[in-house]
Amino acid sequence: MDIVISNRFERSIRRISSTYREKIKEAIEELRLGTNRGKKLDGRLRDFYSLRIGPYRIIYQIFGNTIKLSDVGHRQNVYD
Numbered sequence: 001m002d003i004v005i006s007n008r009f010e011r012s013i014r015r016i017s018s019t020y021r022e023k024i025k026e027a028i029e030e031l032r033l034g035t036n037r038g039k040k041l042d043g044r045l046r047d048f049y050s051l052r053i054g055p056y057r058i059i060y061q062i063f064g065n066t067i068k069l070s071d072v073g074h075r076q077n078v079y080d
Contacts, residue, residue: 001032002066009069016072020056024072027053031060031067045079 013021030036031051038051038060048070051058057078059071071078 001034003028003032004066004068006068006070008071012072016056020054023053024056024058027051027058028069031058041079 013024016024027036031038036051038049038058040046041048041050041059045059048059048061051060052075055075056072057075058069059078061068061070
């Protein structure tokens with residue numbers, strides 16, 4: 001699968017510690033390979049999925065063979 005990274009995702013990942021940043025990169029690679037699909041969200045985010053990495057969440061969408069990484073952040077405020 002192809003990965004597309006939004007500007008918001010790029011800005012948000014810079015604020016995360018390097019330890020978790022590496023784990024997030026590994027999770028993105030698993031996502032690209034199709035081995036981890038995360039959880040489908042509901043409500044106003046019903047078109048999105050969430051992937052858990054410790055206290056952080058990657059918010060993304062799937063369009064055919066493309067994954068768009070929309071945001072990443074702490075679980076307390078990433079869904080705002």
